[in-house]
Amino acid sequence: MTDPMDAQETPAPLRALPSRLLSLVAMQADRLVSEGLARADARKWHYAALVALRESGPASQAELSRRTGIYRSDLVAVINELAERGFVERAPDPADRRRNVVTVTEQGRRHLRRLDKLIASLQDDLLAPLTQPEREQLTDFLGRLFEHLSRS
Amino acid sequence: MTDPMDAQETPAPLRALPSRLLSLVAMQADRLVSEGLARADARKWHYAALVALRESGPASQAELSRRTGIYRSDLVAVINELAERGFVERAPDPADRRRNVVTVTEQGRRHLRRLDKLIASLQDDLLAPLTQPEREQLTDFLGRLFEHLSRS
DNA sequence: CCGTTGCGTTAGTGGCACTAACGATGTAGG
């Protein structure tokens, strides 16, 4: 597929345009992950929120928003859904009555463990064509690009 | 008034999850490219369509849809916009009256050349933190992932 | 002929990132 001739001078053919490849791959990866999570009655935000809670303990919604990148307006629904299913509890913070403290329940922790496995296997499906060192390299590249882009 | 809470600073990467990094990077890359193109009164679909036309000559809309991945329902608007600006011409195909033949105009070719440069510089901004060999490697990785994902 | 398939087009759906505004509550400065 890759024509060694088309290095730099002539405009990149559509097929090899990094930005395009990036969004194509991201789109399909997103679908893969979303469908996988849907089969476990979850969405990617559920996972993000639960992981954030596990990593740094109970937090206010605004705090969670900052950690996960989910907008605090959208977080409301996420917490609602997690609470409905009994995975988190939302309680007013006595120390600051503007806040809600969100806490993972034991059931939530169990659910999260299940999702961890699911996500890991989905990552594996996603990255199937790459060797382990290549996967690490890709992650490194993406990490650097993200760093760079979010500082603009 | 923009609430400073809503400005997403670097969402503390809760994890170096490839699928997550992928969509974060793709999102920002997309924004970068879209904003750049908007400054030239263009959208990414315009560019994709024009490139496809240059690469393989006049084509029907359905053909273009297949080549660019743009849904033929959305392609209608893209061709409309390009035609309004005088970059392409849409004419009924005498050989098959169901079809429209879309052809680039000279003005369209000039416009495309301008966009080529713009896109190239945007790719450069995007990939700034990577060395040239790293960029090629990233493109290779993404290409392989895309191949793999689109065969599922 | 007639059923199927491909064409361009219109309309609509659902999800997602993102913004705006509000009432309640906290904090800081004079």
Added chain:
DNA sequence: CCTACATCGTTAGTGCCACTAACGCAACGG
């Protein structure tokens, strides 16, 4: 203390984009 402002959770809404459905028309195959 009072006033001004910031932050909290929440509701509502915007605009974009991938994607679907259905249409009338034309071509093709049996």
